[in-house]
Amino acid sequence: MAQFQPVRGTHDLLPDDYARFRSVVDTARLAASLYGYREMATPIFEFTDVFARSMGETSDAVSKEMYAINDRGGENLALRPEYTAGICRAFISNGLQQHVPFKAFAWGPMFRYERPQKGRQRQFHQIDVEVIGAAEPQADVEVISLGADILRRLGILDKCTLQLNTLGDPESRAAYREALVGYFSAHKASLSEDSLKRLEKNPLRILDSKDEGDRKLVADAPLIDNYLTQAAGDFFSAVKQGLALAGVPFVVDPRLVRGLDYYTHTAFEFVTTHLGAQGAVIAGGRYDGLIQQLGGQPTPGIGWAGGIERLVLLSNPQPLTIETIALIPIGAAAEAEAVKIAAQLRNANFAVELAYKGNVGKRMKRADKLGCVAAFIFGDDELRNGKFKIRLMNGGGETEFNLSKLNDLSVVNREELRIAAGLAIINRSAI
Numbered sequence: 352m353a354q355f356q357p358v359r360g361t362h363d364l365l366p367d368d369y370a371r372f373r374s375v376v377d378t379a380r381l382a383a384s385l386y387g388y389r390e391m392a393t394p395i396f397e398f399t400d401v402f403a404r405s406m407g408e409t410s411d412a413v414s415k416e417m418y419a420i421n422d423r424g425g426e427n428l429a430l431r432p433e434y435t436a437g438i439c440r441a442f443i444s445n446g447l448q449q450h451v452p453f454k455a456f457a458w459g460p461m462f463r464y465e466r467p468q469k470g471r472q473r474q475f476h477q478i479d480v481e482v483i484g485a486a487e488p489q490a491d492v493e494v495i496s497l498g499a500d501i502l503r504r505l506g507i508l509d510k511c512t513l514q515l516n517t518l519g520d521p522e523s524r525a526a527y528r529e530a531l532v533g534y535f536s537a538h539k540a541s542l543s544e545d546s547l548k549r550l551e552k553n554p555l556r557i558l559d560s561k562d563e564g565d566r567k568l569v570a571d572a573p574l575i576d577n578y579l580t581q582a583a584g585d586f587f588s589a590v591k592q593g594l595a596l597a598g599v600p601f602v603v604d605p606r607l608v609r610g611l612d613y614y615t616h617t618a619f620e621f622v623t624t625h626l627g628a629q630g631a632v633i634a635g636g637r638y639d640g641l642i643q644q645l646g647g648q649p650t651p652g653i654g655w656a657g658g659i660e661r662l663v664l665l666s667n668p669q670p671l672t673i674e675t676i677a678l679i680p681i682g683a684a685a686e687a688e689a690v691k692i693a694a695q696l697r698n699a700n701f702a703v704e705l706a707y708k709g710n711v712g713k714r715m716k717r718a719d720k721l722g723c724v725a726a727f728i729f730g731d732d733e734l735r736n737g738k739f740k741i742r743l744m745n746g747g748g749e750t751e752f753n754l755s756k757l758n759d760l761s762v763v764n765r766e767e768l769r770i771a772a773g774l775a776i777i778n779r780s781a782i
Contacts, residue, residue, distance in 0.1 A: 360473025370670035451484025492593030681730030
């Protein structure tokens with residue numbers, strides 16, 4: 352019988368891996384809450400049009416990478432390749448227009464069919480931040496500052512560089528689009544097949560091309576700076592000034608773009624050189640046209656997404672160590688009593704390991720292997736005397752504790768038990 356393996360481009364998150372993964376999510380969640388962002392979630396799959404209309408039918412994410420599904424009811428569905436479109440759809444369908452600015456934090460799995468590589472899988476995970484209904488440059492500053500704050504809390508901000516650019520307002524983009532069409536049309540013979548298609552529908556996406564021939568042409572392509580209106584230039588200046596005041600360093604990259612039509616003004620990426628070719632760890636921009644494109648009223652928005660797998664690779668967070676007590680009952684009566692004792696301890700927020708079987712030696716070996724800090728050992732004699740032995744696993748000796756105190760684990764009794772067991776902290780992670 353063939354042995355099943357994970358589907359290519361997916362991976363199992365085993366306990367230690369998931370602990371690191373969760374550490375990144377928890378860090379981002381905490382930081383987002385301090386900025387007033389509330390956590391939400393949208394379905395893993397949506398109607399295909401939600402992504403096709405928002406990301407563009409000619410984008411790689413839609414035309415080449417999206418997992419499309421025709422379900423049994425004849426609906427055209429797709430596994431989400433990114434979070435922004437789903438959150439914007441939720442904003443419209445749940446009538447949240449009266450709650451602007453709507454500030455959301457989300458995280459979860461995304462799906463794209465592409466070549467798996469370091470930090471990039473076909474099922475991957477992202478943290479996501481969105482502000483919908485704020486047209487002011489201060490929103491851009493806050494969103495970017497939150498990204499920097501999360502990277503700082505993960506201890507990797509010094510490994511990243513914030514690259515910043517503007518895409519201008521619609522008038523600026525129209526003028527820039529015309530200039531790009533003129534430039535690339537004069538070099539059609541050198542464009543890749545994909546970029547020839549982009550030239551007709553969205554020439555800004557040529558600037559994102561990974562084709563070597565395209566990249567050479569892009570190096571000499573016009574820059575948007577020469578086509579910015581006064582209002583667009585002022586908006587970008589306000590963003591840069593705000594980031595400087597917030598203490599967030601950046602470099603302006605005039606080649607940084609977001610190719611989809613609904614993007615306006617600010618585009619940004621936190622990039623690193625520590626992950627090989629996959630350098631972007633957080634990327635986003637302002638999308639003032641997206642809500643309208645999805646059928647809602649014109650509503651500004653800005654947000655970003657960060658790849659959790661890449662953040663884990665870059666930050667290498669260590670799994671949280673939970674101080675655990677091992678219960679070692681000896682005999683049938685103690686086995687029965689151990690179930691009650693375990694419940695009492697866990698209700699008082701102590702982490703407890705209670706093996707299902709085995710003699711004292713085997714259970715002690717398991718307790719040591721699991722990293723337990725202490726073992727509570729008791730049998731018939733201890734039950735009669737109303738005391739059990741506490742053996743510290745690091746060779747710190749033994750002490751005794753009254754069983755009766757477990758019936759009333761008041762603050763005083765919990766503290767006494769904590770000290771007797773050699774615990775540095777009460778297991779607040781279990782609360």
